[in-house]
Amino acid sequence: xxxxxxxxxxxxxxxxxxxxxxxxxxxxxxxxxxxxxxxxxxxxxxxxxxxxxxxxxxxxxxxxxxxxxxxxxxxxxxxxxxxxxxxxxxxxxxxxxxxxxxxxxxxxxxxxxxxxxxxxxxxxxxxxxxxxxxxxxxxxxxxxxxxxxxxxxxxxxxxxxxxxxxxxxxxxxxxxxxxxxxxxxxxxxxxxxxxxxxxxxxxxxxxxxxxxxxxxxxxxxxxxxxxxxxxxxxxxxxxxxxxxxxxxxxxxxxxxxxx
DNA sequence: ATGGTAGATACTCTA
Numbered sequence: 001x002x003x004x005x006x007x008x009x010x011x012x013x014x015x016x017x018x019x020x021x022x023x024x025x026x027x028x029x030x031x032x033x034x035x036x037x038x039x040x041x042x043x044x045x046x047x048x049x050x051x052x053x054x055x056x057x058x059x060x061x062x063x064x065x066x067x068x069x070x071x072x073x074x075x076x077x078x079x080x081x082x083x084x085x086x087x088x089x090x091x092x093x094x095x096x097x098x099x100x101x102x103x104x105x106x107x108x109x110x111x112x113x114x115x116x117x118x119x120x121x122x123x124x125x126x127x128x129x130x131x132x133x134x135x136x137x138x139x140x141x142x143x144x145x146x147x148x149x150x151x152x153x154x155x156x157x158x159x160x161x162x163x164x165x166x167x168x169x170x171x172x173x174x175x176x177x178x179x180x181x182x183x184x185x186x187x188x189x190x191x192x193x194x195x196x197x198x199x200x201x202x203x204x205x206x207x208x209x210x211x212x213x214x215x216x217x218x219x220x221x222x223x224x225x226x227x228x229x230x231x232x233x234x235x236x237x238x239x240x241x242x243x244x245x246x247x248x249x250x251x252x253x254x255x256x257x258x259x
Numbered sequence: 260a261t262g263g264t265a266g267a268t269a270c271t272c273t274a
Contacts, residue, residue, distance in 0.1 A: 009265075009266070009274085010265090010266055010267075012266095012267090013265090013266070013267095034266095034274085036266070036267065060267075060268080061266085061267050061268065061272085061273085062267085062272085062273065062274095108273075108274055110273080110274080116273095148274095202263080202264080202274090203263080203264040203265050203274090204262080204263035204264045204265090205262080205263050205264085206263090207263095243265090245265095246264090246265075246274085
């Protein structure tokens with residue numbers, strides 16, 4: 001079972017690239033972030049023609065998540081369950097065949113110390129609470145998406161320059177660690193240990209050409225599922241296309257049978 | 260050096 005996560009930065013703009021990528025890559029499950037598209041306007045038909053059903057949770061202009069699947073999607077949940085819920089569309093929780101998939105678009109955080117940064121940290125604390133209250137460690141579960149955090153120095157092109165900045169500050173890395181310690185494994189790092197492997201490059205200053213990137217898009221799994229993962233990779237090719245997303249897809253393969 | 264680019268919406272905000 002092939003599972004992928006990709007921040008497309010507008011489904012409307014990226015649809016032609018997504019269609020071509022689905023045709024050639026044929027993942028079983030794809031988690032999308034920053035669709036920037038309401039559920040009514042989501043382009044479900046061209047994806048259905050390729051065999052993909054979609055569950056979406058979107059809003060105009062900002063945020064927005066979706067899960068595409070070749071197999072039936074059941075038990076859909078949107079956002080955190082607590083009173084008040086979410087005003088920003090950032091979390092989808094679904095069950096597909098033998099696995100539970102939680103797709104997140106973690107807040108960017110703007111700048112360390114800002115109001116948005118505080119929102120990011122509190123959102124991450126709520127995510128940990130969500131796992132405590134509604135997930136089980138022996139479930140086959142994947143948590144994937146745009147986390148907007150690079151976990152380690154080897155995930156940053158210039159860790160000295162980036163230390164303390166948003167996406168690589170200690171409070172963010174600590175908050176990420178707290179979620180990991182619930183009982184999740186970084187599936188990408190299970191298969192690839194070298195530095196220089198990134199999933200996001202700023203549009204500005206020729207960052208991609210220089211490989212000035214960060215690994216901020218992640219695919220984590222419970223140990224029972226991570227133990228049967230056979231490969232993981234970042235698909236850099238789409239970042240070389242005309243008018244690309246600033247993120248590249250992360251893909252992992254698991255040896256589980258889909259009924 | 261406080262830049263630089265991209266996307267959606269409205270003439271600015273977010274990333």
